[in-house]
Amino acid sequence: MLEIRPPTEDDRAAIASVGALAFNMEARADRVTFDTRRRLCAYADDQVVAIAHSIPFGQWLGGKQLPCGGIGAVAVLPEYRGQGAARALVSELLAQERAEGMAVSALYPANAALYRHLGYEYAGLHPGFRAPVADIPPSRAEVAEMGGTDLDGVIACFSRFAAAHNGPVQPLDRACWQTDVLAHPGEGTHQRTVVVAGAPGDIAGYASYFLENAGANGYRVACKHLVAVTAPALTALLGYFRRFENAAAEITWFGPPTGGAVGLALATSTFALQPTLNRWMGRILDVPRALEGRGYPDVSGDLVIELSDPLFPGNTGPWLVRATGGQVVVTLAPEALPSPARAVPIGLFSALYTGFATVGDLVLRGALDESDPRLPILSALFGGPVPWMPDFF
Ligand SMILES: CC(C)(COP(=O)(O)OP(=O)(O)OC[C@H]1O[C@@H](n2cnc3c(N)ncnc32)[C@H](O)[C@@H]1OP(=O)(O)O)[C@@H](O)C(=O)NCCC(=O)NCCS
Numbered sequence: 001m002l003e004i005r006p007p008t009e010d011d012r013a014a015i016a017s018v019g020a021l022a023f024n025m026e027a028r029a030d031r032v033t034f035d036t037r038r039r040l041c042a043y044a045d046d047q048v049v050a051i052a053h054s055i056p057f058g059q060w061l062g063g064k065q066l067p068c069g070g071i072g073a074v075a076v077l078p079e080y081r082g083q084g085a086a087r088a089l090v091s092e093l094l095a096q097e098r099a100e101g102m103a104v105s106a107l108y109p110a111n112a113a114l115y116r117h118l119g120y121e122y123a124g125l126h127p128g129f130r131a132p133v134a135d136i137p138p139s140r141a142e143v144a145e146m147g148g149t150d151l152d153g154v155i156a157c158f159s160r161f162a163a164a165h166n167g168p169v170q171p172l173d174r175a176c177w178q179t180d181v182l183a184h185p186g187e188g189t190h191q192r193t194v195v196v197a198g199a200p201g202d203i204a205g206y207a208s209y210f211l212e213n214a215g216a217n218g219y220r221v222a223c224k225h226l227v228a229v230t231a232p233a234l235t236a237l238l239g240y241f242r243r244f245e246n247a248a249a250e251i252t253w254f255g256p257p258t259g260g261a262v263g264l265a266l267a268t269s270t271f272a273l274q275p276t277l278n279r280w281m282g283r284i285l286d287v288p289r290a291l292e293g294r295g296y297p298d299v300s301g302d303l304v305i306e307l308s309d310p311l312f313p314g315n316t317g318p319w320l321v322r323a324t325g326g327q328v329v330v331t332l333a334p335e336a337l338p339s340p341a342r343a344v345p346i347g348l349f350s351a352l353y354t355g356f357a358t359v360g361d362l363v364l365r366g367a368l369d370e371s372d373p374r375l376p377i378l379s380a381l382f383g384g385p386v387p388w389m390p391d392f393f
Helices: 009-023 085-099 112-116 151-162 174-181 231-242 260-265 287-293 346-354 359-364 375-382
Strands: 003-005 038-044 047-061 064-076 104-107 121-126 128-132 169-171 189-197 203-213 219-228 248-254 278-284 301-305 319-324 327-332
Touching: 003 085, 009 038, 009 047, 009 064, 038 085, 047 085, 047 104, 047 174, 064 085, 064 169, 064 287, 085 112, 112 278, 121 346, 151 169, 151 174, 151 189, 151 203, 151 219, 169 174, 189 231, 203 231, 219 231, 231 260, 278 287, 278 346, 287 319, 287 327, 301 375, 346 359, 346 375, 359 375
Parallel strands: 064 104, 219 248
Antiparallel strands: 003 038, 038 047, 047 064, 047 169, 104 278, 121 278, 128 248, 189 203, 203 219, 301 319, 319 327
């Protein structure tokens, strides 16, 4: 029988070792932090046999930021796999997250089946692009290495950028920006963050990058964040990376599925999606909090919806969702209202909620009927740009 509880700092080495074996990495106890994430472990006779953590993020949906638990480093010792350890551990972690006010959760699955059992569904993309450095327009505009006082400006710049997209997450904890977003442990060489000044005291763009071996082609410049909120800042950042053209063949970056403004700025059509397209899964943890917390198009109308959520029966409803001009109010539906045809599984509803799945997708998955009168309002509320995020965790 496994016992699930928060680890203590004495468990650092054991946590590092379970993670290292699962992901074939070097065991680094010094990278097992406790201040920037919630950790839970499963113990057999006081030995750590399974680990998981959650990073407190804000996730941007429809121009608003919701509290989101980013689940990661889920790993079980091989001797204990296939016995429900991961399921029990992540269920408990999600219950704690929900109780503490997290509205939604996101994760990158190594195995979708495990997380579908827990109510997740694919909910967004992590699109990586590549382009020849010589395709970038040159510019001599000033770009500086990030200084010790720039962090607040960088965070504000990302928030402004992310508010215009569906799906990006940002750590709620400032320290996590330094350890997880702007540092890239174990990746490439020469990690660096550069900034472009905007209005006095503002940062209008920044890029966090490292250099990566590209085999016979030399090296490439790999941007983790390439973020600009003004046209001059985008020009300046791109011009900065053009300066690598004599030695680096390629630049890579993460951006919206269209390639975004960076794709539009390149000289030719040679930019391409990276061969591996990672997808993240999402899960609504608290239905009223999640629905009321995101932004919407200017839609007005009412609908009643019932959900099935074996892990959190409190999410079932039926919910009365009242939309007025970009906001919704969610209450338990009074019994007098007509009940919906059938309960929609929380995972598929979560995929609709981020805008990743369409109502047509839910019809084809059997979660909604094609004659359901709620289809137009569900589509109007949740339809939008394909959700994506630049971060992998
Ligand atoms: C993935 C991992 C965490 C699963 O741990 P586990 O304790 O064996 O998983 P559980 O026994 O709790 O499985 C729960 C459900 O997930 C599914 N599942 C788990 N591992 C699976 C696999 N390898 N393939 C398909 N489904 C799997 C099963 O459907 C299972 O449901 P069931 O009880 O109906 O069979 C474990 O195999 C591991 O540590 N792997 C290496 C690290 C890794 O890939 N981590 C995932 C990061 S997102």
